């Protein structure tokens with residue numbers, strides 16, 4: 001079988017991989033030095049589009065429109081860009097074995113790739129209901145959403161089951177975005193999740209009450225406090241109904257499951273240090289193994305702002321960790337040093353006409369401010385998180401670019417708060433003054 005050697009190999013073809021390729025080109029790579037190996041069939045793209053505009057019934061986003069790096073206002077890297085730069089884009093190639101000691105990757109086809117420096121950017125995979133042994137979870141038309149192939153299959157089924165019934169299992173951001181987009185596709189939508197409110201990892205009860213109220217007004221039925229325990233199927237294997245733990249049975253033509261993800265570290269088990277479920281890195285995304293870096297969803301890195309090791313599944317971190325790692329690799333070659341990674345957690349989501357941003361840490365006490373009435377014609381509200389007398393996190397729905405910048409600044413600077421009541425009254429003005 002063919003063996004190829006590259007100075008640098010990026011393993012993965014997602015957001016972090018695409019930005020890393022861009023940054024390698026910026027920092028200077030010679031033709032033939034860099035390869036990007038991906039099991040996906042398309043060049044790196046902005047993954048968040050898959051649960052948003054990609055699924056719109058009209059005016060949908062399509063490749064090449066959302067290849068990286070358009071999501072951050074950068075150059076769109078079409079497949080030709082890699083050719084022009086002499087970067088080998090090796091697509092539809094799954095790596096099934098990684099031997100870090102001999103610096104060799106083996107593909108499912110048997111092809112091997114040798115590298116001098118490896119950048120692991122394998123991202124996450126979805127958690128499946130079959131992982132929990134849920135009965136009937138392998139029925140047809142039960143979908144998960146991670147890669148463009150998953151989205152394409154979902155679109156086909158949306159068309160085939162026009163105006164049908166959709167059940168969304170999970171109340172995280174994927175569940176919320178999919179609930180909205182299925183409604184926009186004119187499905188009758190029910191969302192089911194076990195927690196007392198949606199997005200519990202980030203939202204407070206007050207924030208969630210707004211989104212649940214808004215979704216209810218859009219005609220989405222929300223069932224909380226129970227889980228899917230099984231599925232009924234038609235004779236052809238298509239899903240027919242979702243059975244809930246509380247005994248209810250929901251008719252379904254399509255089920256979309258969004259119950260979380262897990263980082264893809266399996267290839268490296270026992271070869272590299274791990275922490276908090278991810279590959280442990282330093283502030284330059286260097287792992288415990290020389291010449292091996294890990295970026296994006298798979299990396300557990302020192303988050304300087306909170307003096308804590310964290311793994312972050314956000315697109316913004318995928319982009320920035322890629323930049324930091326590539327800079328570090330190049331600086332290392334030149335015997336130079338660069339600043340440590342200083343990341344401010346940032347996450348966003350969009351659904352219907354809504355759009356929110358969150359910066360910082362969601363720990364401590366909270367205050368809500370603004371107009372969080374789901375019936376308002378133009379709701380705009382936010383929340384601050386306060387820990388040890390300082391604002392450490394800020395959330396804003398419906399903010400302008402300047403207002404979003406202001407809440408980011410608050411989360412970064414962590415200004416002291418004299419009175420929580422005052423803060424609630426001041427709301428956005430507090431952020432604008434910083």
Ligand SMILES: Cc1cc2nc3c(=O)[nH]c(=O)nc-3n(C[C@H](O)[C@H](O)[C@H](O)COP(=O)(O)OP(=O)(O)OC[C@H]3O[C@@H](n4cnc5c(N)ncnc54)[C@H](O)[C@@H]3O)c2cc1C
Pocket residue numbers: 011012013014015016017037038039040047048049050051093094095096121122123124145146147174264267295296297298312313314315316318346347348349350
């Ligand atoms: C539907 C969806 C919507 C999202 N929306 C948002 C959002 O609104 N805001 C936000 O901040 N974040 C969002 N995220 C999260 C964000 O997309 C991820 O944090 C980001 O993509 C992580 O980048 P990554 O490069 O680490 O992983 P990924 O982008 O997942 O890329 C991993 C790549 O590695 C490839 N790969 C994995 N294993 C192998 C192997 N063995 N061989 C070859 N290739 C392999 C995969 O095929 C994939 O191409 C969303 C994620 C999804 C799935």
